[in-house]
Amino acid sequence: QWQLVESGGGLVQPGGSLRLSCAASGFTLPRYAVGWFRQRPGKDREKVACISSDGEGTNYADSVRGRFTISRDNAKKLVYLQMNSLKLEDTAVYYCANAYDSVCRTSEYDYRNWGQGTQVTVSL
Numbered sequence: 001q002w003q004l005v006e007s008g009g010g011l012v013q014p015g016g017s018l019r020l021s022c023a024a025s026g027f028t029l030p031r032y033a034v035g036w037f038r039q040r041p042g043k044d045r046e047k048v049a050c051i052s053s054d055g056e057g058t059n060y061a062d063s064v065r066g067r068f069t070i071s072r073d074n075a076k077k078l079v080y081l082q083m084n085s086l087k088l089e090d091t092a093v094y095y096c097a098n099a100y101d102s103v104c105r106t107s108e109y110d111y112r113n114w115g116q117g118t119q120v121t122v123s124l
Contacts, residue, residue: 040092048061096114
């Protein structure tokens with residue numbers, strides 16, 4: 001069974017950092033691009049970052065570029081999202097999902113499997 005599990009969320013003050021992890025089981029994660037998405041309260045889900053299967057290609061939403069870094073360790077079947085300089089507006093449930101192939105896609109409908117999400121709360 002294909003499964004993705006996120007971890008690493010929590011409560012942090014503005015300006016702080018968190019590193020989220022996405023662990024895969026039941027399939028060959030290195031074959032697929034992986035995206036991190038988030039859903040903020042009262043907002044639609046949005047893609048924040050994506051990384052290609054080989055790790056060579058990445059892209060970021062404008063709102064997080066320069067603060068967040070996506071990376072992957074294919075040997076460990078893990079994908080990370082390092083989040084620095086966190087802001088109040090980064091509060092959201094964060095999800096990882098793998099694409100149908102090796103390259104990053106724009107639409108969330110191009111992502112096949114989703115984790116259950118991990119809560120990130122940025123608060124004073």
